[in-house]
Amino acid sequence: MPEFCxxxxxxxxxxxxxxxxVKLTRIIGTHQLLELDPFLLLDHFGSDEASDYIxxxxxxxxxxxxxxxxxxxxxxRHQDSVGNNGVIEDGGVQWMTAGSGIIHxxxxxxxxxxxxxxxxxxxxxxxxxxxxxxxxxxxxEDIPVEHxxxxxxxxxxxxxxxxxxxxxxxxxxxxxxxxxxxxxxxxTLLESIPESHHAFVYVYQGAVxxxxxxxxxxxxxxxxxxxxxxxxxxxxxxxxxVVSGRPLKEPIKRAGPFVMNTQDELQQAxxxxxxxxxxx
Numbered sequence: 001m002p003e004f005c006x007x008x009x010x011x012x013x014x015x016x017x018x019x020x021x022v023k024l025t026r027i028i029g030t031h032q033l034l035e036l037d038p039f040l041l042l043d044h045f046g047s048d049e050a051s052d053y054i055x056x057x058x059x060x061x062x063x064x065x066x067x068x069x070x071x072x073x074x075x076x077r078h079q080d081s082v083g084n085n086g087v088i089e090d091g092g093v094q095w096m097t098a099g100s101g102i103i104h105x106x107x108x109x110x111x112x113x114x115x116x117x118x119x120x121x122x123x124x125x126x127x128x129x130x131x132x133x134x135x136x137x138x139x140x141e142d143i144p145v146e147h148x149x150x151x152x153x154x155x156x157x158x159x160x161x162x163x164x165x166x167x168x169x170x171x172x173x174x175x176x177x178x179x180x181x182x183x184x185x186x187x188t189l190l191e192s193i194p195e196s197h198h199a200f201v202y203v204y205q206g207a208v209x210x211x212x213x214x215x216x217x218x219x220x221x222x223x224x225x226x227x228x229x230x231x232x233x234x235x236x237x238x239x240x241x242v243v244s245g246r247p248l249k250e251p252i253k254r255a256g257p258f259v260m261n262t263q264d265e266l267q268q269a270x271x272x273x274x275x276x277x278x279x280x
Contacts, residue, residue: 001195001226001227001228002225002226002227002228003227003228003229004211004212004227004228004229004230004231005193005199005210005211005224005225005226005227005229005230005231006210006211006212006214006224006225006227007210007211007214007216007222007223007224007225008222008223008224008225009033009222009223010214010216010220010221010222010223011027011028011030011032011033011220011221011222011223012027012032012219012220012221013025013026013027013030013044013219013220013221014026014027014030014032018043018057019057019058019060019106022045022057022108023045024043024044024045024046025043025044025045025219026041026042026043027042027043027044027202027221028040028041028042028120028200028221029041029042029043029121033221033223035123035252036198036200036223037123037198037247037248037249037252038122038123038173038174038198038245038246038247038248039120039121039122039123039198039200039243039245040065040121040122040123040252040254040259041119041120041121042118042119042120042121042202042221042243043118043119043120044117044118044202044204044219045115045116045117045118045119046072046073046114046115046116046117046204057105057106057107058105058107059081059103059104059105060103060104060105060257061101061102061103061257061258061273061278062096062098062101062102062103062104062257062258063098063099063100063101063102063129063257063258063259063260063269063272063278064098064099064123064124064129064258064259064260064265064269065098065121065122065123065124065259066095066096066097066098066121066122066123066124066171066173067094067095067096067098067119067120067121067122068093068094068095068096068118068119068120068121068122068178069088069093069094069096069106069117069118069119070092070093070117070118070119070120070157070178070180070241071088071089071090071091071092071093071116071117072090072091072116072117072118072204073090073112073114073115073116073117074090074108074109074114074115074116074117075087075088075089075090075108075109076088076094076106076107076108076109076117077106077107077108077109078094078104078105078106078107079104079105080102080103080104080105080133081102081103081104081279082102082133082279084104084135086137087109088137089139089140090140091139091140091143091155092137092138092139092140092143093137093138093143093157093168093169094135094136094137095135095136095137095158095169095171096133096134096135096136097124097131097133097134097135098133099124099128099129099130099131099132099133099134100129100130100131100132100133101133101269101272101273101278101279102133102278102279103278103279118241120178120243121259122171122173122174122176122245123174123248123250123252123259124173124259125173125248125250126250126261128173129260129261129265136168136169136170138168138169142168143155143156143157143167143168144156144165144166144167144168146161146163146165150184150187150188151183151184151187152181152182152183152184152187152188152189153181153182154179154180154181154189154191155179155180155181155182156168156178156179157169157178157179157180158171158176158177158178159175159176159177159178159179159244160177161179161191162190162191162192173248174245174246174247174248175194175197175245175246176243176244176245177193177197177199177242177243177244177245178241178242178243179191179241179242179243180239180240180241181232181239181240181241181242182238182239183206183208183232183234183237183238183239183240184234184237185234185235185236185237185238186233186234186235187233187234188231188232188233188234189230189231189232189233190229190230190231191229191230191242192228192229192230193224193226193230193242193244194244194246195226196246196247197244197245197246197247198223198244198245198247199223199224199230199242199243199244199245200221200222200223200224200242200243200244201216201221201222201224201230201232201240201241201242201243202220202221202222202240202241202243203216203217203218203219203220203238203239203240204218204219204239204240204241205218205237205238205239205240206218206234206235206236206237206238206239206240207234207235207236207238208232208233208234208235208238208240209232209233209235210222210224210231210232211227211231215235216240224244230242253265253266254266255270258270
C-alpha cells in the first residue's frame with residue numbers, strides 16, 4: 001500500500017436549491033459524483049442572507065438511509081411525525097436513522113445572522129432498511145476535540161483517531177469516521193483511515209495539500225485513494241471535514257427521499273407514503 005492517501009478524484013460542488021428554496025452547494029449527489037458508497041449526498045449550506053434559507057425544509061419523508069446534520073453556525077429546529085422535536089445548535093450534530101420511514105421538517109434559525117453547516121446522507125444495509133427510526137443528537141460541548149502540539153484540532157463526531165479520541169456517534173452499519181479538522185497555517189495533520197473504507201476530504205475554509213502534493217481549495221472535495229496515512233498540510237489557516245465509511249457494496253435504487261435496494265422496494269416506499277402507511 002502507498003505511504004499516503006492521495007487525491008483520486010477532485011469534485012467542486014454545484015450551487016442548487018432544496019426544500020423551500022434553501023440555497024446550498026451540493027458536492028455528493030450530482031452528475032460529477034452521484035455517490036461514494038456508503039455516502040449518498042453531501043450538502044454544504046452557508047449564508048448570512050436570511051432569504052437564502054429561511055424557508056427551510058418543510059415536512060418531507062425518508063426511508064432506507066440516515067441523515068447527518070452538523071451545524072457550524074446557526075440553529076436547525078426539527079420536528080417529526082411521531083412527536084420528536086428539538087434544536088441542533090452551533091457545533092451540534094444530529095444523526096437520524098430514518099429506517100422504515102419518518103416524516104420530518106427542518107427549519108433554520110439564525111445565530112448572529114449566519115446559518116452554516118452540512119447535511120450528509122449515509123446508506124443503510126438491506127438488513128437495516130426497515131429498522132425502527134431513531135435519533136442520536138449531541139451538543140457542541142458533548143463532542144470530544146483532540147488538540148495537538150502543532151495547533152491542529154480534530155473534533156471527533158464519529159469514529160476514532162490514531163490517538164484514541166472516540167466520537168459520540170454509535171454506528172455499526174458502516175463504522176464511519178466524521179472529523180471536523182482545524183489546521184493553522186503551515187501545520188500538518190497525520191492520521192490513519194481503515195484501508196477498507198471509502199473516504200473523502202472537503203475543505204470549507206482555506207487551502208491544503210493532500211498526500212504528495214495534491215492541492216485542495218475551499219469548497220472542493222477530494223475522494224481519497226487508500227494509503228497507510230492521511231497527510232494534510234495547510235497552506236493557510238484551514239478548516240475541513242474528513243469522512244470515511246465501510247462500503248456496503250449493495251445495489252442502490254433511489255428516487256427523491258427514498259433509498260432502497262430494488263425497484264419494487266422503491267415503488268412500495270412511494271405507495272406507503274401516498275397511502276399514509278409509511279410510518280408503521
